[in-house]
Amino acid sequence: MDWLYIFEVSLAGLGAGALYALTGVAFVLIYKATRVVNLAIGEILMLGGYVFFGLVAGAGLSVWAAIPLTILAGAGLGAVVERALIRPMLGESPISVFMVTIGLGSILAGLVELGWGADPLRLPEFIPNTPIFLGEAYVAPKVAYGALVAALLIAGALAALRFSRGGVALRATARDQGAAYSMGIDVGRVFSLSWMAACATAAGAGVIVGAIGGISPTMGIFGLSVLVVVIVGGLDSVAGALVGGLLIGLVEALAGSFLGGEYKLLATFSLLILILMIRPYGIFGTHEIERL
Amino acid sequence: MRIGTLKLSYAADEALFDTKVQWICLALLGLSLILFPFVAGPYWIYMACLVAINVASATGLNILTGYTGLVSLGQAAFMGVGAYTVAVLETRVGTPFIINLLAAGGMTAAVGVVFGIPSLRVKGLYLAIATIAASMILHFVFSHWDLTGGTRGLSMPPASLFGLALDQPHKLYWLIIPVTALMVLGAANLFRTRIGRAFIAIRDRDISAEVLGIPLLQTKLTSFALSSFYAGVAGGMWAYFFRVVTPESFPLINSIFYLAAIIVGGMGTILGGILGATFMTLVPEVLKLVVGWLTPWVPDALSLLAPIRTIVFGALIVGFLIFEPQGLAEIWQRIRRFFHLWPFRT
Numbered sequence: 223m224d225w226l227y228i229f230e231v232s233l234a235g236l237g238a239g240a241l242y243a244l245t246g247v248a249f250v251l252i253y254k255a256t257r258v259v260n261l262a263i264g265e266i267l268m269l270g271g272y273v274f275f276g277l278v279a280g281a282g283l284s285v286w287a288a289i290p291l292t293i294l295a296g297a298g299l300g301a302v303v304e305r306a307l308i309r310p311m312l313g314e315s316p317i318s319v320f321m322v323t324i325g326l327g328s329i330l331a332g333l334v335e336l337g338w339g340a341d342p343l344r345l346p347e348f349i350p351n352t353p354i355f356l357g358e359a360y361v362a363p364k365v366a367y368g369a370l371v372a373a374l375l376i377a378g379a380l381a382a383l384r385f386s387r388g389g390v391a392l393r394a395t396a397r398d399q400g401a402a403y404s405m406g407i408d409v410g411r412v413f414s415l416s417w418m419a420a421c422a423t424a425a426g427a428g429v430i431v432g433a434i435g436g437i438s439p440t441m442g443i444f445g446l447s448v449l450v451v452v453i454v455g456g457l458d459s460v461a462g463a464l465v466g467g468l469l470i471g472l473v474e475a476l477a478g479s480f481l482g483g484e485y486k487l488l489a490t491f492s493l494l495i496l497i498l499m500i501r502p503y504g505i506f507g508t509h510e511i512e513r514l
Numbered sequence: 515m516r517i518g519t520l521k522l523s524y525a526a527d528e529a530l531f532d533t534k535v536q537w538i539c540l541a542l543l544g545l546s547l548i549l550f551p552f553v554a555g556p557y558w559i560y561m562a563c564l565v566a567i568n569v570a571s572a573t574g575l576n577i578l579t580g581y582t583g584l585v586s587l588g589q590a591a592f593m594g595v596g597a598y599t600v601a602v603l604e605t606r607v608g609t610p611f612i613i614n615l616l617a618a619g620g621m622t623a624a625v626g627v628v629f630g631i632p633s634l635r636v637k638g639l640y641l642a643i644a645t646i647a648a649s650m651i652l653h654f655v656f657s658h659w660d661l662t663g664g665t666r667g668l669s670m671p672p673a674s675l676f677g678l679a680l681d682q683p684h685k686l687y688w689l690i691i692p693v694t695a696l697m698v699l700g701a702a703n704l705f706r707t708r709i710g711r712a713f714i715a716i717r718d719r720d721i722s723a724e725v726l727g728i729p730l731l732q733t734k735l736t737s738f739a740l741s742s743f744y745a746g747v748a749g750g751m752w753a754y755f756f757r758v759v760t761p762e763s764f765p766l767i768n769s770i771f772y773l774a775a776i777i778v779g780g781m782g783t784i785l786g787g788i789l790g791a792t793f794m795t796l797v798p799e800v801l802k803l804v805v806g807w808l809t810p811w812v813p814d815a816l817s818l819l820a821p822i823r824t825i826v827f828g829a830l831i832v833g834f835l836i837f838e839p840q841g842l843a844e845i846w847q848r849i850r851r852f853f854h855l856w857p858f859r860t
Contacts, residue, residue: 309592313837318583328831329825332826333825487654494643502635502640
C-alpha cells in the first residue's frame with residue numbers, strides 16, 4: 223500500500239466532494255423551504271457552465287465580470303422556474319412535482335444542446351496553474367482552488383441562513399409554514415427566494431465544475447451524484463449535505479482509482495441502497511412521523 | 515345519452531365491458547388490428563410493434579405506480595433483464611420463444627422482488643431513488659458479466675414458429691400484438707380481483723390498508739413482481755424485435771420515458787397506459803416528419819432533431835402535470851361524458 227497515493231486520491235476526492243457539498247446545499251435549500259426534490263439541479267448547474275462560456279467566449283466579457291453575471295442569471299432562472307412551474311404544483315403529490323423537475327431538466331438539457339451543440343467544450347482557463355503540495359502530496363490546482371471557492375461559498379450560505387433576515391425566514395418556513403405565515407413572513411416570497419438562492423449557487427458551482435472538467439450537455443449526470451449526496455446526508459439537513467458531499471466524493475475517488483472508473487457509480491449507488499435500508503431519512507435528516 | 519345499461523346481477527355490474535356498443539367497438543378494434551398488417555406499409559408495422567412493446571411495459575409500470583402508488587424509475591432496467599434472459603436462452607439453450615418470454619417474465623419478476631424489498635422501509639421519492647440505484651446496479655451487471663456479453667452485448671437469431679423465422683416486423687407483428695393484447699386484458703382484469711383491489715387500497719392509504727388486513731410487504735412485493743413480469747415480457751419482445759441487446763439499450767432515460775408515458779396517459783387507468791405509451795412513442799416520429807418538411811428551409815434541421823426531441827419530451831411531462839394531471843385518459847372521459855349527457859348538457 224502506498225500511503226502517499228491514497229492520501230493524494232483522498233484529497234482529490236475531498237476536493238470533488240466539496241463541489242458535491244456545494245450543490246447539495248443548493249438542493250437542501252430548495253427542499254427545506256418548498257419540500258420539492260429538485261432533480262433538475264444537475265441541469266441548472268450545467269446551464270451555469272454554459273452561460274459562463276457564452277458570456278466569456280461569445281460576448282467577450284472578462285472572466286471576473288462573467289462570474290457574477292452567471293450567478294445572477296442562475297437566480298433569474300430560479301425565480302422564473304419557481305413562479306412558472308413549481309408554484310402551480312403546490313399541494314400536488316410530491317411525485318408529480320418531482321416529475322416536473324425531471325421534465326424541466328430535460329428541457330434545459332435540450333435547450334443547451336440546441337444552443338451550443340452536443341460536443342463537450344472547454345471553459346477558458348482562469349484558475350491559477352501553479353502546482354500545490356500539501357506536505358508531499360500533490361493536489362491538482364484546479365481541484366484545490368475549486369474546493370476552496372466551494373468552501374467559501376458554503377460558509378457564506380451557512381452564514382446567510384443563520385443570520386440574515388431571509389435565512390431566518392427560510393428556516394422558519396421550513397419549520398412550520400402556518401406559524402411562519404402568521405408571524406408576517408411572506409411564505410410565497412420565501413419559496414421564490416430559496417429557488418433563486420439555490421439556482422444561483424448551482425450556477426456558480428457549474429462554473430467551477432466546468433472549469434475543472436469541461437462542459438457538455440450530459441453534465442447533468444452530476445445531478446445524480448448530488449441526489450445520492452443529499453439522500454445519504456438527509457434531504458433537509460445542510461450539515462448532512464456537507465458530510466454526504468465529502469463522503470461521496472471520497473468514495474467515488476477511492477472506488478475510481480482502486481477499482482476502475484466504471485465502479486464509481488456502482489459504489490455510490492450501493493452506498494445509497496445501504497443507507498436507505500439502515501436510515502431511510504439519511505444520516506442527519508429528520509425522521510418524519512406519519513399521521514393518519 | 516347512455517341507455518340500456520340496466521344491471522340485474524353483480525357480475526354484470528362488475529363486467530369489464532358492460533354494453534353492446536363497447537363489445538362492438540372492441541370487435542372493430544380487434545378486426546382493424548388483424549387487418550392492419552395487410553394494408554399498412556413496413557414503416558407503420560414497425561411502429562405498431564414498437565408501440566405495442568411500449569404499451570406492454572407502460573401497463574406494467576402502471577400496475578406498480580398508477581395502481582399501487584410505488585414510483586419506480588427502474589422499468590427500463592427491468593426490461594433489460596427480460597431482454598438479456600431471452601437473448602441468453604435463445605443463443606445458449608435454444609428453447610422456443612413462448613418459453614423464453616415466460617422465462618424472461620419470471621426472471622425479471624424475481625429481480626423486481628429483490629429490488630422491491632426497500633419498499634418495505636421507504637416509499638414515495640425515496641423508493642424512486644432506490645429504483646434509480648437498482649437500474650444503475652443492473653446496468654453495471656449487464657456490462658460486466660460474461661454471460662451478458664459485456665459492453666458489446668448479445669446478438670441473437672430470430673424467433674421461430676413451426677420452422678418459420680419471425681425476422682421481419684410484419685411477421686413479428688403476429689407475436690407482439692397478441693401477447694400485448696393478452697397482457698393489457700390481464701391487467702384490466704387484475705383490478706377486479708382481490709389482489710388488484712388490495713393494490714388500490716395501498717395506493718390510497720397504506721396504513722389504513724394494513725389495518726384492513728392487507729399484508730403490506732407481501733402485497734407490495736406482489737405488485738413489484740407483476741410489474742416486473744410485464745417489463746420482462748416486454749423486454750423479451752424488444753429483444754426479438756431488435757435482436758441486439760447491449761447495456762446501452764436500457765438507459766435511465768427510458769425508465770423516465772415509461773413514467774412519463776403513464777403520466778401523460780393517465781395514472782391508474784388501463785386506458786391511460788395504452789394512450790400514453792402510444793402517444794409518447796409517436797411524438798418523436800411526428801417530430802421527425804416535421805423536421806423532414808423543414809429541411810428545405812432550415813439546412814441543418816436534422817441535427818436539431820435530437821435536442822428538439824429532448825425539449826418536447828420535457829415540455830410534455832411538465833405541461834401535462836400542470837395543465838392535465840389526469841392525462842389523456844381524462845380527456846377521453848371528458849369526450850365520453852359530453853356524449854353521455856349530450857341532449858341535456860351542451
